[in-house]
Amino acid sequence: MNLAVAAQIISFLAALVLLCAFGMLVQRRMYGLIHLFAWQGLFLSISTAVVGFVAGKHHLYISSLLTLSLKVFLLPYILHVLIQRLKIQKEVETVVNVPMTMLIGIALVIFSYHLTAPVREISTLVTRSVLAIALATVMIGLLMMITRRHAVTQIIGFLAMENGLFFAATSATYGMPLVVELGVALDVLIAAFIFGIFFFHIHTTFDSLDVEQMARLKEGD
Amino acid sequence: MNPGPIEFASLSVIALLVAALLTPLFSRRQRLLIACCFGLTAAASLLAVVAGAWTVSRGNAEKIVMLIGLPDLPFHLRLDPLAGFFLVVIGLLSLFVSVYSIGYVKGFLGKRSVTSLAVFYCLFLAGMYMVVLSDDALIFLISWEVMAAASYFLVIFEDERIENRRAAFLYMVVAHVGAIAILLSFGVLAGLASGFGSFDGYTFDAMRSASFPIGGATAAFLLAFFGFAAKAGVIPLHVWLPEAHPVAPSNVSALMSGVMLKTAIYGVIRITFDLIRVFPWWWGAIVLVFGLLSAVMGVLYALMQNDLKRLLAYSSVENIGIIFIGVGLAMIFTSFKLPLLAALALTTGIYHVLNHAMFKGLLFMGAGAVLHATHERNMEEMGGLIHQMPWTAALFLIGCVSISAMPPFNGFVSEWLTFQAFLLSPSLPSPLLKLLIPMGAALLALTGALAAACFVKAFGVTFLGHWRGHHRPKVQEADWPMRVGMIMAATACLLLGILPTLAIGWMDAVPQQLIGTSLGTSAGAFGWMWLTPVAYERASYSGPIVFFGILAIVIAAYLLLHVRPGTIRRVPIWDCGFEKIDRRMQYNATSFAMPIRRIFGFLFNVKERVRISRRTAHRAFPARLYYSLHVRDRVWGWLYKPVIRASFWGARKVxxxxxxxxxxxxxxxxxxxxVLLVFLR
Structure with a gap:
């Protein structure tokens, strides 16, 4: 596989990752959201494997497998269980309306391209063109956390952000050292568990997972 | 290797730190803990006194570089005459107070655990020793913080009362605002000494060998003076002092007032005379003006107090002012290249440091003994304690006489020397200063007189007359450890008053180190009997002769009155024909201070109200009168209220x-x- 073809494939996968990010931004159903997250993880894992193959960095295969098992199977499964236990399949409420969110998302993508322009000039990596998309994915994840009111969607936004960071790491420098990646993967897993436990508690305390309710915790003056 | 003074001093600090670590192990056996802990601190203090005295009499400096600390930034220790002198001051009072504490702290037994008191007491002492021993900015600030934090926990020891928690918080805030200023000051000095790119300037040695531009040095001095003044309680930064000292346990108040404030004096002397070295005269003028302000205002506020320990706290403000007067004069004389006068002024300053440590420690210990016996701090409720507590009364009286600058005690010597320094100021080349400094002498004289009035009040109302309170507690004399602690301090007061020439000859190494001239040759020119600060034709004082003269008069009076029978008769008080005179009609603290309150009332925020009871048939025959008086610091309303309001406003906005x-x-x-991505791309 020569470099040009590889670059094409990676760009295509990056486009799919971005698409999934936008999909998550507008998806109102909880299950749909989790499926989109799993798809994003899948594309991410494939692209990592491709980068590993092209660059000859074999530890990226391990990262890719880790991503596949964690973000495509385990985390979506945990979230599924969570949703079923808590019976919250209903539609997701947003704070800002959907078209507006989309427009902000598009602006963020353009902004990321503008931001990474100097990096693209000097970098010689195959993956340099997708750095902007990785950055955009991070920002869209954050945007998702801001625009949703439901605690479970916020954690999905958080995990999507993490996906973006991982993508940025592979595309900008051919991945972080394996130790770091293992650590990050473990962190994400633990974070998911902790979130899960917290949700149970929040649910029992507030009878809802709407984060608006938590504004009651604010200290009065 | 022969152990030198600095090894002794380090050993003393290590002993204190070990004591702080081991004390919690004894927390189940409180009685044993008190004896062991305070016995150990007394021994450690003795060691520090030996180390300090030895260094001062040898007159040279020793250094140690410790290989602990931050990477590439080792800790430096140094024991020079200045540090040695302050080590002696701190060590002596710590020794007395530690002995006193063996008795005093027993008063808490059965009420609360004293483990925390013992632990933080050790840490507090260790912190103070480390402050004077440290030779780089890093360990200085660490020790400074250890000292501040440990004393915070000591102030808050009886934490169930809200006033204690408030006082401790106020102390913490002021201490940290000061510490930030000191930190910045050292930052400026270190940066100017080695360039702002490297850390090498953090040692005092680097600062000593650097020469500073006047602008940077002024900024460093002003910051340092602000920071140290906050610790020393110079007006207007004194507000924490009258709050924190009364609520702390009395042995701690004795240490805080007697020696902790002195570490701030040490800091000012160290930074100006030792690290910056060359300074314009107006730095000294600033120190002098704040010293005068603190002296006069401090004693006036002290006079208005009814709480015995609060009165003593305000009196500390006054004495810190007197010390700063000496230091400020020394700075002015140094900048005009008058080394002999500078040495005289500096000697008066540090001599008063030593004296104040002794008599204020003694007075706080006495107040502690009274508090211990009566559980009462309000003087309006006390009286006649001289009958139940003769020892405490006599020792407290010695403290009062010393602090009122009466011969033959030590307070007289240092204030007399301060006047000598003032009276020599006409040799200054600046006409403005020639004119202004004698006015300072007048203010100092006023302070001395008011201080005497203040302590006549303190002693008279507390120990003389009859008990003024409604219900009378069972009062017992202080026990022996407490008495021994006070007796040692009183003896020190007397000796420093009788033999000032020897003391000044001993501490000459300090001006020798800092100014390059010593006073010893002229001061002791006529032997140890006569103190002649500059020349015998100007002024001289002989402690021993005055002491024996006074002793002879007292003995003669005693013989005349007590030996012949019938010269003293005990009869009821003559009540001017008014029949129903009772104990509540005695002269009390408020009435004693009233004339002075009338004259200087504009300096205070006085709220005085007299109300006649409603159940009165006619105004001319009131059944009952209600009198209330509130005297408050004006500084609080002028300076602190706006700051507090502004910070609350800001906090609400944020x-x-x-x-x-x-x-x-x-x-x-x-x-x-x-935003960061856009702008820092």
Missing amino acids: GRLQQGRIQAYLIYSFVTII
């Missing part, structure tokens, strides 16, 4: 950021990231 909504917080970080 508090709006706290929405309680996760989305809002996320937006803050999101916007921050975007």
Whole structure:
């Protein structure tokens, strides 16, 4: 596989990752959201494997497998269980309306391209063109956390952000050292568990997972 | 290797730290803990006194570089005559107070655990020793913080009362504002000494060998003076002092007032005379003016107090002022290249440091003994304690006489020397200073007189007359450890008053080190009997002759009155023909201070109200009168209230950021990231 073809494939996968990010931004159903997250993880894992193959960095295969098992199977499964236990399949409420969110998302993508322009000039990596998309994915994840009111969607936004960071790491420098990646993967897993436990508690305390309710915790003056 | 003074001093610090670590192990056996802990601190203090005295009499400096600390920034210790002198001051009072504490702290047994008191007492002493031993900015600040934090926990020891918690908080805030200023000052000095790019300037040696531009040095001095003044309680930064000293246990108040404030004096002397070395005269003028302000205002506020320990705290403000007068004069004389006068002024300053440590320690210990016996701090409720507590009364009287600058005690010597320094100021080349400094002498004279009035009040109302309170507690004399602690301090007061020439000859190494001239040759020119600060034809004082003269008169009076029978008769008080005179009609603290309150009332915030009871048939025959008087610091309203209000206002504005909504917080970080990315791309 020569470099040009590889670059094409990676760009295509990056486009799919971005698409999934936008999909998550507008998806109102909880299950749909989790499926989109799993798809994003899948594309991410494939692209990592491709980068590993092209660059000859074999530890990226391990990262890719880790991503596949964690973000495509385990985390979506945990979230599924969570949703079923808590019976919250209903539609997701947003704070800002959907078209507006989309427009902000598009602006963020353009902004990321503008931001990474100097990096693209000097970098010689195959993956340099997708750095902007990785950055955009991070920002869209954050945007998702801001625009949703439901605690479970916020954690999905958080995990999507993490996906973006991982993508940025592979595309900008051919991945972080394996130790770091293992650590990050473990962190994400633990974070998911902790979130899960917290949700149970929040649910029992507030009878809802709407984060608006938590504004009651604010200290009065 | 022969152990030198600095090894002794380090050993003393290590002993204190070990004591602080081991004390919690004894927390189940409180009686044993008190004896062991305070016995050990007394021994450690003795060691520090030996180390300090030895260094001062040898007159040279020793250094140790410790290989602990931050990487590449080892700790430096140094024991020179200045540090040695302060080590002696701190060590002596710590020794007396530690002995005193063996008795005093027993009063807490059965009420609360004294483990924390013992632990922080050890840490507090260790912190003070380390402050004077340290030879780089890093360990200085660490020790400074250890000292401040440990004393905070000592102030808050009886934490169930809200006033104690408030006082400790106020102390903490002022101490830290001061510490920040000191930190910045050292930052400026270190940066100017080695360039702002490297850390090498953090040692005092680097600062000593650097020469500073006047602008940077002034900034460093002003910051340092602000920071140290906050610790020393110079007006207007004194507000924490009258709050924190009364609520701390009395042995701690004795240490805080007697020696902790002195570490700030040490800091000012160290930074100006030792590290910056060359300074313009107006730095000294600033120190002098704040010293005068503190002296006069401090004693006036002290006079208005009814709480015995509060009175003593305000009196500490006054004495810190007197010390700063000496230091300020020394700075002025140094900048005009008059080394002999500078040495005289500096000697008066540090001699008063030593004296004040002794008599204020003694007075706080006496107040502690009274508090211990009566559980009462309000003087309006006391009286006649001389009958139940003769020892305490006699020792407290010695403290009062010393602090009122009466011969033959030590307070007289240092204030007399301060006047000598003032009276020599006409040799200054600046006409403005020639004119202004004698006015300072007048203010100092006023302070001395008011201080005497203040302590006549303190002693008279507390120990003389009859008990004024409604219910009378069972009063017992202080036990032996407490008495021994006070007796040692009183003896020190007497000896420093009788033999000033020897003391000044011993501490000559300090001006020798800092100014390059010593006073010893002229001061002791006529032997140890006569103190002649500059020349015998100007002024001289002989402690021993005055002491024996006074002793002879007292003995003669005693013989005349007590030996012949019938010269003293005990009869009821003559009540001017008014029949129903009772104990509540005695002269009390408020009435004693009233004339002075009338004259200087404009300096205070006085709220005086007299109300006639409603159940009175006619105004001319009131059944009952209600009198209330509130005298408050004006400084609080002028300086602190606006700052407090502004910070609350700011906090409320910033508090709006706290929405309680996760989305809002996320937006803050999101916007921050975007803005940073745009601008720092």
